[in-house]
Amino acid sequence: MESVAPRTSSARSRPATAEDVARLAGVSRSAVSRTFTEGASVSEATRQRVVEAARALKYRPNLMARSLMTNRSFMVGVAVSHLDNQFYPEVVEQLSDQLGAIGYRVLLFITHGNTELDPMLDELLRYRVDALILASSSLSSALAEECRQGGVPVIMFNNTDLANRTPAVAGDNTHGAAMAADFLWAAGHRRFGFIAGIEESSTSREREAGFKDALRRHGADRPMRACGHFTFDGAMAATRQLLSAPTPPEALFCTNDHMALAAIEVARSEFGLTPGRELSIVGFDDVAIAAWPGFQLTTYSQPVAHMVARTVGLVKDALAGTKDGQCHHIIQGDLIVRASARRPATGIVRTPEGQEIWRRA
Amino acid sequence: MESVAPRTSSARSRPATAEDVARLAGVSRSAVSRTFTEGASVSEATRQRVVEAARALKYRPNLMARSLMTNRSFMVGVAVSHLDNQFYPEVVEQLSDQLGAIGYRVLLFITHGNTELDPMLDELLRYRVDALILASSSLSSALAEECRQGGVPVIMFNNTDLANRTPAVAGDNTHGAAMAADFLWAAGHRRFGFIAGIEESSTSREREAGFKDALRRHGADRPMRACGHFTFDGAMAATRQLLSAPTPPEALFCTNDHMALAAIEVARSEFGLTPGRELSIVGFDDVAIAAWPGFQLTTYSQPVAHMVARTVGLVKDALAGTKDGQCHHIIQGDLIVRASARRPATGIVRTPEGQEIWRRA
DNA sequence: GCCGATTTTGCATACGGATGCACTTTGCTG
DNA sequence: CAGCAAAGTGCATCCGTATGCAAAATCGGC
Numbered sequence: 009m010e011s012v013a014p015r016t017s018s019a020r021s022r023p024a025t026a027e028d029v030a031r032l033a034g035v036s037r038s039a040v041s042r043t044f045t046e047g048a049s050v051s052e053a054t055r056q057r058v059v060e061a062a063r064a065l066k067y068r069p070n071l072m073a074r075s076l077m078t079n080r081s082f083m084v085g086v087a088v089s090h091l092d093n094q095f096y097p098e099v100v101e102q103l104s105d106q107l108g109a110i111g112y113r114v115l116l117f118i119t120h121g122n123t124e125l126d127p128m129l130d131e132l133l134r135y136r137v138d139a140l141i142l143a144s145s146s147l148s149s150a151l152a153e154e155c156r157q158g159g160v161p162v163i164m165f166n167n168t169d170l171a172n173r174t175p176a177v178a179g180d181n182t183h184g185a186a187m188a189a190d191f192l193w194a195a196g197h198r199r200f201g202f203i204a205g206i207e208e209s210s211t212s213r214e215r216e217a218g219f220k221d222a223l224r225r226h227g228a229d230r231p232m233r234a235c236g237h238f239t240f241d242g243a244m245a246a247t248r249q250l251l252s253a254p255t256p257p258e259a260l261f262c263t264n265d266h267m268a269l270a271a272i273e274v275a276r277s278e279f280g281l282t283p284g285r286e287l288s289i290v291g292f293d294d295v296a297i298a299a300w301p302g303f304q305l306t307t308y309s310q311p312v313a314h315m316v317a318r319t320v321g322l323v324k325d326a327l328a329g330t331k332d333g334q335c336h337h338i339i340q341g342d343l344i345v346r347a348s349a350r351r352p353a354t355g356i357v358r359t360p361e362g363q364e365i366w367r368r369a
Numbered sequence: 370m371e372s373v374a375p376r377t378s379s380a381r382s383r384p385a386t387a388e389d390v391a392r393l394a395g396v397s398r399s400a401v402s403r404t405f406t407e408g409a410s411v412s413e414a415t416r417q418r419v420v421e422a423a424r425a426l427k428y429r430p431n432l433m434a435r436s437l438m439t440n441r442s443f444m445v446g447v448a449v450s451h452l453d454n455q456f457y458p459e460v461v462e463q464l465s466d467q468l469g470a471i472g473y474r475v476l477l478f479i480t481h482g483n484t485e486l487d488p489m490l491d492e493l494l495r496y497r498v499d500a501l502i503l504a505s506s507s508l509s510s511a512l513a514e515e516c517r518q519g520g521v522p523v524i525m526f527n528n529t530d531l532a533n534r535t536p537a538v539a540g541d542n543t544h545g546a547a548m549a550a551d552f553l554w555a556a557g558h559r560r561f562g563f564i565a566g567i568e569e570s571s572t573s574r575e576r577e578a579g580f581k582d583a584l585r586r587h588g589a590d591r592p593m594r595a596c597g598h599f600t601f602d603g604a605m606a607a608t609r610q611l612l613s614a615p616t617p618p619e620a621l622f623c624t625n626d627h628m629a630l631a632a633i634e635v636a637r638s639e640f641g642l643t644p645g646r647e648l649s650i651v652g653f654d655d656v657a658i659a660a661w662p663g664f665q666l667t668t669y670s671q672p673v674a675h676m677v678a679r680t681v682g683l684v685k686d687a688l689a690g691t692k693d694g695q696c697h698h699i700i701q702g703d704l705i706v707r708a709s710a711r712r713p714a715t716g717i718v719r720t721p722e723g724q725e726i727w728r729r730a
Numbered sequence: 731g732c733c734g735a736t737t738t739t740g741c742a743t744a745c746g747g748a749t750g751c752a753c754t755t756t757g758c759t760g
Numbered sequence: 761c762a763g764c765a766a767a768g769t770g771c772a773t774c775c776g777t778a779t780g781c782a783a784a785a786t787c788g789g790c
Contacts, residue, residue: 023519025746036770041747048748051756051768066515071495072433072442073746076775081433083476083496091462092657097452100461104479113496115444116475118465134432135444135474154427158384240657269661277662296453296601300630301638302663386776397740402778409779412738412786434776437745731790738785744778755768760761 024065033061044069075136084323085137086114087129087145089121093238093266094295095310099143099165102316110324112138119145121206121238126151133160139323141165144211161326165319166310168210168336175326177319177337179292181211184308185218185261187343188290191306191366192259193226194352197288200231201250201257203267205238212238215263215292232257236267243267247274251281258288259349265291265298265307272303272348288349294341304347315339342366385426394422405430436497445684446498447475448490448506450482454599454627455656456671460504460526463677471685473499480506482567482599487512494521500684502526505572522687526680527671529571529697536687538680538698540653542572545669546579546622548704549651552667552727553620554587555713558649561592562611562618564628566599573599576624576653593618597628604628608635612642619649620710626652626659626668633664633709649710655702665708676700703727 026040033040035054042048043058050058061067075081084107088096104114117132119125126148129140133155140155143165147155152174155162164176192200202219205212223231234250236243243262247270250257262268268291275281275289283289284304291298294309318337345356345364355366387401394401396415403409404419411419422428436442445468449457465475478493480486487509490501494516501516504526508516513535516523525537553561563580566573584592595611597604604623608631611618621636623629629652636642636650644650645665652659655670679698706717706725716727 027746037747038749038770039768041749042769045748049768054768066519068491068495070437070497070746072436072497073775074748075433076431076437076746076777077748079775086477091452091458094455097458100477101452101479104477105481108479113493114477116447116461116465116477118462118469120466130429132474134429136431136433158427273662297658301634388776398777399740399779400738402776403739406778410738415738431776434745435778437747437776438778440745733790734788736785736787739783741781741783743780745776748774750773751771753769753771755766757764757766759764 023070024062024067026067026069028065029058029061029067032065033057079136081136081138082112083115083135083137084112085117085129085132085135085140086143087117087119087125087132087140088143089119089145091118092240093264094297095166095264095266095293095312096143098295098312099316102312103141103143103319106313106316106320107323110320112323121145133158138327139163141319141323142167144209161323163319163322163326165315166211168214170210173335175322175335175337177315177322177339178211179308179310179315180338180340181214181292182218182221184292184310184341184343185215185263186222187308187366187368188261188292189219189222189226189228190368191343191345191352191355192261192288192290192349193223193228194355195259195288195350196352197259197350198228199255199258200228201260202231202233203243203246203250203260203262203271204233204235205263205267207235209238212263219261231261236262236270238264238267240266240270243270244274247271248278251275251279251287260287260289262289262291265293265295265305267291268305268307268348269297269303272305283348284350290349294344298344299346306344306346306349308343309341311339311341384431385423385428387428387430389426390419390422390428393426394418401428440497442497442499443473444476444496444498445473446478446490446493446496446501447504448478448480448486448493448501449504450480450506452479453601454625455658456527456625456627456654456673457504459656459673460677463673464502464504464680467677467681468684471681473684482506494519499688500524502680502684503528505570522684524680524683524687526676527572529575531571534696536683536696536698538676538683538700539572540669540671540676541699541701542575542653543579543582545653545671545702545704546576546624547583548669548727548729549622549653550580550583550587550589551729552704552706552713552716553622553649553651553710554584554589555716556620556649556711557713558620558711559589560616560619561589562621563592563594564604564607564611564621564623564632565594565596566624566628568596570599573624580622592622597623597631599625599628601627601631604631605635608632609639612636612640612648621648621650623650623652626654626656626666628652629666629668629709630658630664633666644709645711651710655705659705660707667705667707667710669704670702672700672702 026037030037030040042050043055139161141163144167168176234246236246272283281287291305291307294307298305342365345366387398390401391398403411404416500522505528529537595607597607633644642648652666652668655668659666703726706727
């Protein structure tokens with residue numbers, strides 16, 4: 009019988025290994041390895057031969073195998089709850105770019121706001137990611153501790169973990185929300201509405217506290233409050249609830265842009281209100297859509313590129329073993345003034361980039 | 370000298386290995402391995418002891434090491450050009466979910482529409498991904514061939530590669546664009562505008578051909594044309610160009626929603642036109658924002674979940690070695706009728722889900 | 731209680747590449 | 761040209777897991 013079929017050209021051949029390259033180049037495996045290892049000692053002559061042989065065989069070092077020895081996978085796990093909030097695609101894109109620039113790839117992981125995501129993260133850790141970035145997701149203190157012991161740095165993004173001292177990078181929630189309050193107060197508003205995100209989220213809580221404390225300092229009444237759960241539909245419902253009240257608020261602060269955009273939509277389409285005239289709306293994040301002509305959302309910016317840069321910096325430090333003293337890294341933003349909220353008489357300045365921002369008196 | 374410092378509890382200890390677990394459980398490494406291998410032969414007794422020991426040591430199988438043996442990394446490379454077009458975050462999220470459901474993780478990779486992305490994909494292949502999904506990105510035929518020989522299935526998403534017969538999943542570009550043309554014609558429009566995406570893109574070309582052919586069948590004049598490069602700013606400029614013409618078009622077809630939304634913004638804010646009244650605008654994709662009250666974009670839908678399901682199906686088949694006869698998989702959508710374009714007198718039906726769609730007479 | 735059939739189990743090896751070590755080659759100085 | 765330091769090289773070993781094979785244990789049936 010002729011069970012051994014001749015290998016056709018379409019036969020899926022195994023990729024070339026360092027061994028193959030070494031044989032073709034007439035050197036040892038070590039030489040090949042060193043050729044592809046930054047800073048290893050190889051003569052120019054052998055390097056050339058190896059490179060040539062490698063190209064001929066279409067050799068590509070197997071990073072899985074390499075990671076076994078080096079204990080570095082050059083992958084970073086990124087957990088993000090959703091991608092429908094426009095903020096997070098920007099974050100993911102920046103993370104991918106900036107991590108890519110230092111040789112790391114993103115192993116993506118979407119949690120769907122699942123509170124019980126430990127089992128999934130657990131699986132992610134099997135991939136031996138070099139670090140874990142949790143964008144708006146959190147993990148149990150047990151798993152966090154396990155990561156620490158296992159030498160996997162965990163960094164939270166746009167969310168902080170008060171109980172456990174996990175390093176975190178976030179916008180200046182308290183300051184930003186206070187700015188929003190001050191801004192609306194300066195514009196002459198006296199009846200406020202507030203739309204919360206997820207009740208348990210540190211982000212939402214800090215923004216709520218910042219907003220309310222600032223209002224209190226001005227002697228304002230407590231704002232009306234509804235919860236939008238950081239979702240578009242939730243924010244639509246919350247907006248309806250607030251605007252349907254007997255004496256609806258004149259000014260609305262939403263804990264993120266995603267919800268602020270929902271509020272604008274509902275105010276316009278269901279209540280006939282023009283944001284910036286009959287109703288002021290302020291958001292938080294400054295996503296790209298906020299600048300669209302049809303929204304012109306006034307919002308406190310979270311400079312994604314800076315925040316990600318800091319995050320990547322923390323990853324690098326942690327990987328280099330540098331001890332990180334400071335735990336929570338707060339990145340300042342600006343209150344970007346557009347048209348969705350009434351403008352105060354004073355305090356608006358124009359940046360060199362042509363953006364209008366508000367400075368407290 | 371006391372060079373050997375006592376290990377503090379905060380010392381970053383190496384994660385437990387199968388060896389450690391075996392020792393604690395009093396069995397061999399093989400037993401541990403088999404316990405964590407689906408369908409391997411282990412007695413219930415030893416399995417229990419291993420599981421217990423594993424839990425005690427917080428053992429997690431090292432997938433890197435496993436992939437060395439099995440030649441499976443359980444990672445799929447996903448290349449996407451941008452995340453600012455709202456369509457792609459939806460795609461990435463679905464891919465992550467549906468691949469996750471069958472045990473695969475997404476190694477993300479953002480190409481920025483870079484035409485020369487071979488070097489980057491090349492790097493991605495070092496990670497020995499089990500498959501490569503190219504969402505709106507393409508790779509050279511040389512690299513495609515290399516992947517095929519290396520046994521790495523490549524699947525294109527929402528983009529096809531005419532020259533090389535790379536398997537692809539896409540919406541029904543020709544049919545969808547023709548539907549848009551027929552719909553606008555049926556609504557009584559006679560002067561058309563067309564906004565192209567990236568000139569080289571198969572997606573844009575097919576939609577352009579479908580649109581123009583259908584118009585020709587109706588005996589319409591050639592539409593005015595501008596190129597928006599699939600970007601928001603590009604589409605804004607293109608819209609300005611078309612609407613500034615001496616006799617501007619009455620109806621605009623944009624090759625995706627991202628650009629259609631830009632067109633709506635420009636029409637409203639710069640030309641004072643109300644979409645659906647003085648100007649009809651039709652898009653392609655049916656992204657979430659298209660349904661927002663402020664846009665109400667009429668558009669041909671690309672059912673992301675179905676498209677991704679098919680894509681994942683192709684990945685599974687390819688990995689199982691099933692030969693895939695059909696190369697291009699076209700997924701049907703519907704023309705979702707909203708308010709951004711004038712409605713024809715006939716043909717609009719309501720789906721059980723409460724969505725209005727248009728059926729050609 | 732014995733024997734053959736079936737599971738379990740451990741041993742040894744393989745996967746692909748990095749690296750300490752000892753050895754060889756090269757380069758440079760006097 | 762000798763002598764020595766520095767650079768380059770190959771060998772052997774290791775990383776953490778899967779798996780074929782043969783030995784051992786278990787099982788069932790008489």
